[in-house]
Amino acid sequence: MNFQWQISSGALFEWLRPAGFALAALLSTWMLADARRHSNARPAVAVWTLLTLFFPHIVFPLYLAARIIRRRPSALDSEASRGTWRWALPLLYAMLIFALGAFYFNLDYNGVDAHLARANRARLSGQRVWTIRELRAALTIEENPHTRKLLGIALAESGHWNEALSEFQAATRGGEPDDELSYHTAAALETLGRPTEAIARYQAFLNGGDCRRALPDARCAIAEARVKADTLTVPARDDRHQEKE
Incomplete structure (x- = not known):
C-alpha cells in the first residue's frame, strides 16, 4: 500500500509557526530562570529573556556560549537554586506568553486572509469541498464581491449551478469589476436553461475589456459563438457540470 503525504509549503509554514513560537517560549522561559540564578541585574535578565523569545536561533546559542565561558560557582547561584520561588516567576511568564500566543494564533487562523489562503491551496489541490467551505467562512467574516465570485466558480465546478448563479449575481450587485464575472454568470444561466438572459450576459462579456485586447481571452x-447562435441549449456534459440533484 503506497501512501503519499502531500502538503503545500503554505500549509507547512502555517503548522510550523505555532511550533516555532512554542519552542521560542520554552527557551525564553528557561533563559529567565537561568539568568535569574546568575545575575541580580534585572534589566539584563529581562533583555536576555525577551531577545530569546524573538530571536531564539541567535540569542540562545550566544547565551549558552557566554555561560560556558564565564561559568563559575557563586553564592548567588547556590542561594537561587535553594529558593522555593525559583520557578514561580518563570512559570507565570510562560503562562502569560503561551496565553498571548494562543490568542494570537487563534485570531490569525480564523481571519479572512487565512481562510482565503486555505481556500486557494484547496483549489490548487482539487479539494472543492474545502475550497467552498473556506470561502464561505471568509464571507461570514467579511462581505466581499470578489470572494463571492470565487465561491460561485467553485460551486459551478462542483455542479451546484443554482447556488453558483446566486453567488455570481451577489458579486455583480456588490460591484465586482472583473469582466470574467459576466461570462461565468452567462454559463450558469445557460446551464440552467435561461437562454435569453445568458445571451445578454455573454454580450456583456464581449463588450468588456477582456475581449478588446490584442490577445483576447x-x-x-x-461567448461570440453563443451570441451568434442566438438560441442556446444546455451544453454537453464534457463542457460543463450538470446541476446536482
Missing part, C-alpha cells in the same frame, strides 16, 4: 470566442 480564449472564452471570448465561445
Whole structure:
C-alpha cells in the first residue's frame, strides 16, 4: 500500500509557526530562570529573556556560549537554586506568553486572509469541498464581491449551478469589476436553461475589456459563438457540470 503525504509549503509554514513560537517560549522561559540564578541585574535578565523569545536561533546559542565561558560557582547561584520561588516567576511568564500566543494564533487562523489562503491551496489541490467551505467562512467574516465570485466558480465546478448563479449575481450587485464575472454568470444561466438572459450576459462579456485586447481571452470566442447562435441549449456534459440533484 503506497501512501503519499502531500502538503503545500503554505500549509507547512502555517503548522510550523505555532511550533516555532512554542519552542521560542520554552527557551525564553528557561533563559529567565537561568539568568535569574546568575545575575541580580534585572534589566539584563529581562533583555536576555525577551531577545530569546524573538530571536531564539541567535540569542540562545550566544547565551549558552557566554555561560560556558564565564561559568563559575557563586553564592548567588547556590542561594537561587535553594529558593522555593525559583520557578514561580518563570512559570507565570510562560503562562502569560503561551496565553498571548494562543490568542494570537487563534485570531490569525480564523481571519479572512487565512481562510482565503486555505481556500486557494484547496483549489490548487482539487479539494472543492474545502475550497467552498473556506470561502464561505471568509464571507461570514467579511462581505466581499470578489470572494463571492470565487465561491460561485467553485460551486459551478462542483455542479451546484443554482447556488453558483446566486453567488455570481451577489458579486455583480456588490460591484465586482472583473469582466470574467459576466461570462461565468452567462454559463450558469445557460446551464440552467435561461437562454435569453445568458445571451445578454455573454454580450456583456464581449463588450468588456477582456475581449478588446490584442490577445483576447480564449472564452471570448465561445461567448461570440453563443451570441451568434442566438438560441442556446444546455451544453454537453464534457463542457460543463450538470446541476446536482
